[in-house]
Amino acid sequence: MAYTLDAIDKKILEILQEDATIPNIELAEKVCLSPSPCSRRVKNLHEQGFIKRAVTLLEPQKVGLPVSVFIQVTLNHQVKKELQDFESVIAQWPEVMECYLMTGDFDYLLRVVVPNLQAYQEFLDKKLTELPGIDHIKSSFSLKQVRYRTELPLEQLLEQP
Structure with a gap:
């Protein structure tokens, strides 16, 4: 059975895309849940494959790969x-x-x-x-990076029924 994202799941994903290191308590506050249900939702999003992995993005110039x-x-x-x-x-x-x-x-x-x-x-x-x-x-x-995103535009999903 396919898992369907609800509005809270989508909000969790948006926030985690911006900062995967956000503490669960803070994430729970932002999505209006208590910490335990929020943690369960994040775990479920991992298990369902919506969250592939959490990474730290490095600045290529600073690490010598410009x-x-x-x-x-x-x-x-x-x-x-x-x-x-x-x-x-x-x-x-x-x-x-x-x-x-x-x-x-x-x-x-x-x-x-x-x-x-x-x-x-x-x-x-x-x-x-x-x-x-x-x-x-x-x-x-590449002469100049004009735009680089890692966040998927989930707000488009919120507009869909």
């Missing part, structure tokens, strides 16, 4: 085995922050973070271009 590169990768063949092989290798590389299987002119879009251009050159030479089955790689460097 260069973001978006890479379009086209494979020679779009067959299941080659797609799976590519994905399993990419998933192991710490520089790869995101990887999406795409429709359109290329197969994958990667977002990679590195400390500098030399590190990106090494990533290309020693990792990406060494993978079998790659037909084409196109890199674009």
